[in-house]
Amino acid sequence: MDSPCQPQLPTIKFNSKKLKNGSTDLFNSTSDSVRAALETYGCFVIEYEEMSPQLYEAMYGLSEELFRLPMETKRNHTSKLPGFGYGGNYAAMPLFEYFGIEHAQPDLESMRKFTGLFWPDGNQYFCETLQSYCNLLSELYWTVMKMVTSSYGLERHYSTLETASFYMTRLMRYHAPGEGKSNIGILPHRDKSFLSVIGTNEVRGLEIETPDGDWIHFEPAPTKFIVVVGEALMAWSNGRIYCPLHKVVARGMKEKYSIGTFSFVRGILEVPQELVNDKNPLQFKPFNHLDFLDYCREGGSKMYGAIQGYCEESTRIES
């Protein structure tokens, strides 16, 4: 049992109507809370009360259906990008399986292409449900990005990032290890993405390490999403934003399902001038995010954190 004084992840309420149409005071104060959470923990929990219970039930029901398909069908989903496509049955992570869908927007066409791999005659219900869920993750994602850029006074960078970004929406399953048992779901790692927003069914398992070395559980609920910083955003912020180590531990009899949208930025990522000064000298040379992703392809110790080494190495090669 967890003790009541266990450290908690910061939780921030998002009410999209109030944030869009309401007071700028609310937007500004929420933005500052988001920035503080990302600087301290590299993550926070969004409490989103408007979440539709019907969409939640439908999406996680359909995830179960998708993962129950035969292995040869699941393998139809391939990608050249590491971590995208279908993956699973790894010796070091035997309980973990995923489908990483690459898309420019959470549009119906991308979802139709993915759905068509498994249901050649179409599956409108799956396709529309997946699109609605991706849309929601994307809205939450861009609300966070608007807040981060605004809190640093970097509003002009928002649309540049928006234009250059593309996404991997990843549907994940963790097999249940069995009564009274636990086993690793995903090994400890730092994300190679810019930022992600992840929802989950009611099964716990995701743990995040604080800078002090404590591991904190994300406590799932239909109205909760977790925002996690990737190494690319940490570098872009010149190290102001923290990038946390995290892992999934599967326990007990229930399968865990989660769905996250992870963003990537095409072209060169560069620390904004506004974040560099005498007190905060430049820590990360400009880098190509997709080349960085490729550099991390082999996994291993790079999963713990590789951006510092990558920026140094790629500058050495160029000079």
Ligand SMILES: O=C(O)CCC(=O)C(=O)O
């Ligand atoms: O399934 C989760 O909750 C976390 C997944 C994760 O850390 C990842 O895909 O990078």
Ligand SMILES: [Fe+2]
């Ligand atoms: Fe991760």
